[in-house]
Amino acid sequence: MKDFINLLYRNHSLGYKLLLFLSTTFLIVYLFPKSGKFKYNFERGKPWQSESLQAPFDFAIKKTDAEINSEKQAIKDNATLYFDIDDKVYERVLANYKSEFQNVFPDTLDVATSALFFAHGEQIINRLYSKGILGDDYNFSGDRNIIILNNNIIKERTQFSQLIKQNQLTNIIDNSLLDDTFKAYKTDFVSLFYDVIEPNITFNKLFTDRVIQSELDKVAYTRGSIERETLIISKGEVVEGDKFQILKSLEAEYESQVWTDSNYYWVIGAYTLLVSLALLMLLLFIKKYRPEVFENNTKVTFIFFNIFLMIFITTLVVNYNSKYVYVVPICILPLVLKAFFDARLGLFAHVITVLLLGFIVSNSYEYMFLQIIAGIVTILTVSELYKRANLFISVGQITLIYIVAYFAFFVIHEGSVDTLKWETFGLFILCGLATLFVQPLIYAYEKLFGLVSDVSLLELSDTNTKLLKELSNKAPGTFHHSLNVANLAEAAANEIGANAMLVRVGALYHDIGKMKNPTYFTENQSTGINPHDELSSRESASIIINHVINGIEIARKNNLPDRIIDFIRTHHGTSVVYYFYKKEKEINSDLDVYEFEYPGPKPFSKETAILMMCDSVEAASKSLKEPTSSKIDVFVENIINKQMNDGQFLNANITFKEIQSIKKVLKHKLANIYHLRIEYPE
Structure with missing residues (x-):
């Protein structure tokens, strides 16, 4: 029993995901229509693609809505x-x-x-x-x-x-x-x-x-009937006129017939299988390509919650009046997921959601085509969501794609535009306006789930925030160092396609722990007095190392997001305070190096790895005497190669090619900082 409890404890995160997966599956299935679904797809004016169809049972031919309305009128x-x-x-x-x-x-x-x-x-x-x-x-x-x-x-x-x-x-x-x-x-x-x-x-x-x-009550809703095994339509025959109405009647009869308990449970079981398969594919995608998201239960919950929310809202609208289904702003889903994660995850989740919605809406192929195309356009057009103009432009493009795609489908179905329902275009415009609600929704999600979007990052990057103002007053040298690191890191992130805004904000706050003992760090020593002269190497190393712990405490006290705190925790990785270690080593040859190591962890993303490189290079560059291009090149290579040899980037998803690109950017930036000229041969 004890072993079983220990096993549950060790795998509690996986158990939570399993519970989330099952509960989301059952909730979605609960929203689905509890009847059979006609297995044939057909469209007016198009050839019948399936085999010749015979009536599976006796059924009445339903009149069209136009016929019924005409009789009533x-x-x-x-x-x-x-x-x-x-x-x-x-x-x-x-x-x-x-x-x-x-x-x-x-x-x-x-x-x-x-x-x-x-x-x-x-x-x-x-x-x-x-x-x-x-x-x-x-x-x-x-x-x-x-x-x-x-x-x-x-x-x-x-x-x-x-x-x-x-x-x-x-x-x-x-x-x-x-x-x-x-x-x-x-x-x-x-x-x-x-x-x-x-x-x-x-x-x-x-x-x-x-x-x-x-x-009016005497009006018959049917005209004639079809007996069992009567040939309804042959393969290749065009679906039009009475043939179309007979097929629509068969479809309605099939989906509305009374189901036995056995049939009901079979349908529920089949829906459960399909929904669970779709959600399982999403989980496997996250596990394989976004492991950092998969390990965070809050983020997985956030993704599943948004998928269920879109399905829930669409179900409510369809149950009220299916003609308003295009008012539901499905494109909010990829917008939100791209804002908090990335475009690839946003698009994958959007496609899974649209596939599930195909069970609810009528004319599912047209609906899924429009929504998937709109989702792709959303991912391709929306960038830098914190810029308000970008969102309005993207929503306009999404609305235009909806209108163009719907118009094309209508012409294909009807063969003309004479009966085009212009009010449907109004529904697409309303959908676009509803999509603008994504901005306050993102803000609400940040507060509910503790996530960080580019909008919040933009606010945090303002150097007039309370915390950065305090840093500039208490530790002006550290503040200046952080600004330089932020500029270097942003340029490096842009070079390799990382999140430049995130790494810039992380760089601005990575050294806030130095506010506790600012004079113990060289960039803040303006009087020429070094307080480390009065301390032992162990004490000095402890103060230097503790600026990471102090930074985490200050960050949490000021409610900085966890994604920013990650930069504070990892910007030194598990590296050694080498100066004081070497100084103590001269006294005690049996010294344990772990006493002079930062607690870590090592960088575990491209952005945190970039910050470690830029922080080390910028800090060490102050010791360069009479810098030249060749000196800077060797200097950058030595620092970053040492970090690589120490295994500091083993947990980060960064490649050798990307590291080489970062080195190139840092060399170029440092050369500009020191105003180096090209050395011409004599």
Whole structure:
């Protein structure tokens, strides 16, 4: 049992990665659709690439969305309209007419004329209410069939044009008073009618909508059926027209059929295998090509978290409305990974993520092609992310690639641009705008995961930061030395393609530990007094060596990132404080060299190796007397060759060719510093 616990403890890092791998796999599979997937890929207007296909079971042919929408619209346009009539209105109008007639017409009219006028007005009212007067001006076509209801009982069937609208009343009344007998009293008649006439017909929208919905519910979503073993399409036949719709119907039927528990678990198992294979390839890639990332559980967690986050967001959007899938800014993933790691890892993780998303989205080939091309463009165009203009330019290029690629796919599928959905281009623009969110996202990730991006490195490289200002005040010589080393290291990193910004920042902070005892280091001794003269060689060596430990403590106190602290830890590797070792050796021949060695570790990256070389060369160059080109060449060769012989670069992924390039840069830079001229032959 004890051995087992020890084994777990020794392999706890690997165990964590296994747990992370399994949990990410299960979470992704949980998001996937739990149904079968149609195994054939086909596109409208393209030849059928697979073998001749026969119907595996009976299924109905589904109508297209356009057909269904057309049928529904026809039902709405031709549906019978229902209106309510109020019979009491007619009775009330007649009663009001009788009472108001005497008030309107003068008493001077003789009885016969008065009776004639009254009867004529009554005829006009009867004519109006024989058709019905609408309360509002409804915007229906005149040929629409209507049904007039009286207490929900059908009273009359007619057309909408037969009803009288409010704006038609004046013309009808005027036309009824054209006879010379009534002309003199036309104004009185019109005034009387407008006082007493009321609308008696109202539109029953609730009942009409209910009837229309009942008709809509009867719409069939299928047209015909295909029996089992019926030939659907032959190999090489073009997929178009009814063939395309039958294949779409088969695909929908296949993916929506009810699965048994056995089928369900088989599908889940198959998804799990595919997802685990994809994530395993990513882990193996990181282990083989980015071992420093693989050893850091936080970084591996960060990568897996971002992959799951992209899949999670895309799943939410697809479940809401799949047409918005291109709004999801997938290119944030390679942007973020490139900012914290490198382009190669960013692109590999992006491709793995897009392959997994192919299980979720419709038209997966088109989607994956667009996203992989966009990811490649992201990696190729985005550089120096800390420069704001670069991000905007890159996002513009990514958006343009999306639009161009989508346009090409659409033309291939449809054969023309007549039905091009321009709003999709708007989705790509929204995706580009969402990609700009990568800047605050990077900042959040730095705080959550303790990572460092080029944006933070740029901030740390400012010599007006609190820590560097303190260094320049307490140890001005060390500060000047650090600036010189930073310039040398940056030039060397650019020469071999290393991270120049990272090595520059590391160089600026690598000697901050000297602030604790600044006068014990020669570059800060301005008075000519050397405090080491009063100390033993062991004590002096201890103070010199401890500037590394002190630097780490100061860095942690000031919350410097671990990537910068690595430069402080490794800039002397496991080298020996040779001056004091040799001095003590003269007194004690049995001296143990380990007492005068730096604690290490040795440099374990190109950047930390570059800093060790530049730091040693810059510091030692101050001892050169009457420097010449040949002296500088020999000087640089000796220092770096000694470091190589001591095995200081064995853990760094740096080649002999790159070391030779760094030597060349250092020789050239030192020659410029000392303003050497070419030595002409006499």
